[in-house]
Amino acid sequence: xxxxxxxxxxxxxxxxxxxxxxxxxxxxxxxxxxxxxxxxxxxxxxxxxxxxxxxxxxxxxxxxxxxxxxxxxxxxxxxxxxxxxxxxxxxxxxxxxxxxxxxxxxxxxxxxxxxxxxxxxxxxxxxxxxxxxxxxxxxxxxxxxxxxxxxxxxxxxxxxxxxxxxxxxxxxxxxxxxxxxxxxxxxxxxxxxxxxxxxxxxxxxxxxxxxxxxxxxxxxxxxxxxxxxxxxxxxxxxxxxxxxxxxxxxxxxxxxxxxxxxxxxxxxxxxxxxxxxxxxxxxx
Amino acid sequence: xxxxxxxxxxxxxxxxxxxxxxxxxxxxxxxxxxxxxxxxxxxxxxxxxxxxxxxxxxxxxxxxxxxxxxxxxxxxxxxxxxxxxxxxxxxxxxxxxxxxxxxxxxxxxxxxxxxxxxxxxxxxxxxxxxxxxxxxxxxxxxxxxxxxxxxxxxxxxxxxxxxxxxxxxxxxxxxxxxxxxxxxxxxxxxxxxxxxxxxxxxxxxxxxxxxxxxxxxxxxxxxxxxxxxxxxxxxxxxxxxxxxxxxxxxxxxxxxxxxxxxxxxxxxxxxxxxxxxxxxxxxxxxxxxxxxxxxxxxxxxxxxxxxxxxxxxxxxxxxxxxxxxxxxxxxxxxxxxxxxxxxxxxxxxxxxxxxxxxxxxxxxxxxxxxxxxxxxxxxxxxxxxxxxxxxxxxxxxxxxxxxxxxx
Numbered sequence: 001x002x003x004x005x006x007x008x009x010x011x012x013x014x015x016x017x018x019x020x021x022x023x024x025x026x027x028x029x030x031x032x033x034x035x036x037x038x039x040x041x042x043x044x045x046x047x048x049x050x051x052x053x054x055x056x057x058x059x060x061x062x063x064x065x066x067x068x069x070x071x072x073x074x075x076x077x078x079x080x081x082x083x084x085x086x087x088x089x090x091x092x093x094x095x096x097x098x099x100x101x102x103x104x105x106x107x108x109x110x111x112x113x114x115x116x117x118x119x120x121x122x123x124x125x126x127x128x129x130x131x132x133x134x135x136x137x138x139x140x141x142x143x144x145x146x147x148x149x150x151x152x153x154x155x156x157x158x159x160x161x162x163x164x165x166x167x168x169x170x171x172x173x174x175x176x177x178x179x180x181x182x183x184x185x186x187x188x189x190x191x192x193x194x195x196x197x198x199x200x201x202x203x204x205x206x207x208x209x210x211x212x213x214x215x216x217x218x219x220x221x222x223x224x225x226x227x228x229x230x231x232x233x234x235x236x237x238x239x240x241x242x243x244x245x246x247x248x249x250x251x252x253x254x255x256x257x258x259x260x261x262x263x264x265x266x267x268x269x270x271x272x273x274x275x276x277x278x279x280x281x282x283x284x
Numbered sequence: 285x286x287x288x289x290x291x292x293x294x295x296x297x298x299x300x301x302x303x304x305x306x307x308x309x310x311x312x313x314x315x316x317x318x319x320x321x322x323x324x325x326x327x328x329x330x331x332x333x334x335x336x337x338x339x340x341x342x343x344x345x346x347x348x349x350x351x352x353x354x355x356x357x358x359x360x361x362x363x364x365x366x367x368x369x370x371x372x373x374x375x376x377x378x379x380x381x382x383x384x385x386x387x388x389x390x391x392x393x394x395x396x397x398x399x400x401x402x403x404x405x406x407x408x409x410x411x412x413x414x415x416x417x418x419x420x421x422x423x424x425x426x427x428x429x430x431x432x433x434x435x436x437x438x439x440x441x442x443x444x445x446x447x448x449x450x451x452x453x454x455x456x457x458x459x460x461x462x463x464x465x466x467x468x469x470x471x472x473x474x475x476x477x478x479x480x481x482x483x484x485x486x487x488x489x490x491x492x493x494x495x496x497x498x499x500x501x502x503x504x505x506x507x508x509x510x511x512x513x514x515x516x517x518x519x520x521x522x523x524x525x526x527x528x529x530x531x532x533x534x535x536x537x538x539x540x541x542x543x544x545x546x547x548x549x550x551x552x553x554x555x556x557x558x559x560x561x562x563x564x565x566x567x568x569x570x571x572x573x574x575x576x577x578x579x580x581x582x583x584x585x586x587x588x589x590x591x592x593x594x595x596x597x598x599x600x601x602x603x604x605x606x607x608x609x610x611x612x613x614x615x616x617x618x619x620x621x622x623x624x625x626x627x628x629x630x631x632x633x634x635x636x637x638x639x640x641x642x643x644x645x646x647x648x649x650x651x652x653x654x655x656x657x658x659x660x661x662x663x664x665x666x667x668x669x670x671x672x673x674x675x676x677x678x679x680x681x682x683x684x685x686x687x688x689x690x691x
Contacts, residue, residue: 030400031397031400033397033400033401033402033403034394034397034398034400037393037394037397037403038394038397041383041386041390041394044386045383045385045386048385048386049385120398121358122353122358122359123358123376123377124358124374124376124398125356125357125358125372125374126398126400192306192310193303193306193307277360278360279298281358281359281360282297282298282359
C-alpha cells in the first residue's frame with residue numbers, strides 16, 4: 001500500500017500551524033507590558049546621561065538629512081541622470097538609505113539577539129520571541145523619527161509625492177517581514193555557529209554596495225543587470241526610490257519574489273527556532 | 285495548584301569533538317551520531333504535594349541548579365518531564381536583568397514586567413515592594429550606586445511581591461545581612477502557611493531543617509536519597525567526609541523511628557559510648573544541671589598519625605546545641621598503633637532544657653571531619669532531659685537567672 005496524504009491530514013496540519021501561530025501571538029501578548037517597557041527603556045538608556053536627552057533622537061537623523069541634502073544638492077550639485085530637480089539625488093539617497101537602514105538594523109540586531117540576551121534566556125522563563133519583537137519595534141520607532149523628518153523636509157521643499165506616499169506601508173510590511181525572518185534564521189544559527197554573525201556583517205556590506213542605493217541603477221553594466229533580480233532588497237529599495245523621486249506608485253509585480261522569500265524565511269526561521277530552542281540555552 | 289511532579293528527568297549536553305563535526309551534524313542530520321552525550325542529571329523522580337517544602341542538597345556540581353532550571357523551564361530536559369501547576373516564582377539569581385543606569389523603581393518595574401506583570405499591577409504593588417526592601421531614598425537612585433545587598437533586597441522584594449503557587453529559591457538568600465535574611469525567611473514561611481509550595485537549594489543545614497518537610501540529596505547527577513531533612517542532612521555530612529574508600533551506612537531503628545548514619549574509613553572505630561552519672565552508672569534520663577560524663581572508647585585497627593575525638597549534642601530537630609573535640613581541648617593523640625585501645629571522658633553539667641537530645645561522635649584528623657574521617661556516628665546515643673527541682677522554663681538551655689525586684 002502506498003502511503004496516502006489525505007486532504008484531512010493537510011487540513012489538520014494547517015490547523016496545527018494556525019494553533020502554533022496563535023499560541024506564539026498569545027504568549028507575546030501576555031508579555032506586551034515587558035515588550036513596551038523594553039522599547040521605552042532602550043530609548044531612555046541611550047540618552048540617559050546626556051544633558052539634551054531625547055533631543056538627540058531628533059538631532060541625529062536631522063544631521064544626516066542635512067548632510068545628504070546640503071552636501072549633495074548644494075555643494076557637490078550631484079544630479080541623477082535624467083532628473084533636473086535640485087534635490088532629486090538627495091531624495092534618492094535618503095529614500096534608499098532609510099529603507100536599507102531599517103532592514104540592516106533589524107537583521108543585524110536580531111542575529112545577535114539570543115547571544116546578547118543569554119543571561120535572561122538562561123535564568124528566566126518568558127516567550128523568547130518577545131526579543132525579536134522588541135527589536136522590530138525599536139527599529140520601527142527609529143525609522144518613524146527619521147522618516148517623519150524626511151517627510152517634513154519633502155513637504156517644505158515641495159517634493160511631497162502625494163498619494164503614492166501611501167505605498168510605503170505595504171513596502172515596509174514586506175521589508176520588516178523579510179528582515180525579521182532572515183534575522184531570526186541567522187540568530188538561531190549564530191548561537192551554534194558564531195561564524196554566521198561575522199560572515200553576515202561582511203556580507204551585508206557587499207549587499208549594500210551591490211544594491212543601487214548610493215548610485216543610480218542605470219550605471220550597472222547591461223551584463224550584470226539581468227542578474228539583479230536575485231537581490232531581494234532591490235525591488236523594495238527601488239519601490240521607495242520610485243515613490244519619492246518620481247512620485248509614482250511602485251511596480252507591484254516586482255515584489256512577489258521578495259514577498260515569497262520573506263514568508264519562506266519566516267516559516268523556516270520559526271521551524272528552526274522551535275526545533276533548536278531547547279539546545280540553544282545549553283549552548284549559550 | 286502548586287503541585288510538582290518530576291518523572292524520569294534527565295539532562296545530557298551534546299559534546300562534539302570539534303566545531304566542524306557539529307556543522308556536519310547539521311548538514312547531514314542522518315547517519316551516526318557525531319556527538320557524545322554528557323549526562324549531568326539522570327533518572328530523577330520525586331513529587332512535591334501542594335504546600336510542601338522540599339530541600340535540595342548536594343555538593344557543587346551535583347546537578348542542583350540544572351534540576352532547578354529544568355523545573356523552572358529555562359533548560360529543557362533530555363529525558364522525562366516536569367509537571368508544575370500554578371504560578372511559579374524563581375529566585376535563581378537575584379537582580380538578573382537589572383540595568384545599572386536606571387533607578388531602583390524603574391528596575392523594579394522592568395523586573396516585574398519580566399515576570400509577566402502589567403504596569404498598573406506593579407504600580408499597585410510598588411508601595412509594598414518599597415516597604416519590604418527598606419532601602420529608603422535609594423529607590424529613586426540609579427542601581428549602580430547600590431550595594432550588592434541593596435540590589436538583592438530590591439530583587440527579592442519584587443520577585444515575591446505576589447504570592448506564587450510555587451517558590452523556587454537557589455541559595456540566593458545567602459546574600460544580604462542577617463536582618464534581611466530573617467525577614468525574607470519570614471516571608472517564605474508566611475507564603476508556606478498560605479499554601480505555597482517551596483523548593484529550596486541550600487548548603488545551610490539550619491535553613492533546610494527549619495523550613496523543609498522533605499529533602500532530596502543529589503550526588504553526581506543522581507538522586508541519592510529522599511527523606512526527612514535531618515536524615516538527608518546527616519547522610520550529606522557523612523558523604524562530605526567520605527570521598528576516599530569510606531563507607532556510609534544508615535541504620536533504621538524500628539523502635540524510635542530514627543535513622544542512624546555511620547560513615548568513615550574505619551582505621552579507628554568507636555567501641556563504646558556511654559553517658560554516666562557521678563556514680564559511674566549509665567544514664568537514660570538526665571536531670572537539668574546534673575553532672576554527667578560522656579565516655580567514648582575506641583579501638584585502633586591500623587596505624588594512624590593523629591586522632592581527634594569529637595562529639596556534638598543535637599536537639600530533637602537536629603539543631604546543634606553544643607559540640608567540641610580534643611583538637612580544641614588540646615588532647616590530640618599521635619602515632620597510634622593497631623590494637624591500641626583508648627577511652628576519653630568528657631565531664632560537664634547538663635545545663636539543657638527538658639527534651640530529647642542525641643549525641644553524635646566522630647573520630648578524625650585535624651579540627652574537623654572533612655579531611656580524614658575514621659568514623660562518624662550520628663545519633664550514637666539518645667538521652668532525655670527532665671526538669672526536677674528547678675523553676676519551670678522553656679528552651680534548650682538552662683540559664684538560671686537571679687531575679688531582683690528593683691522598683
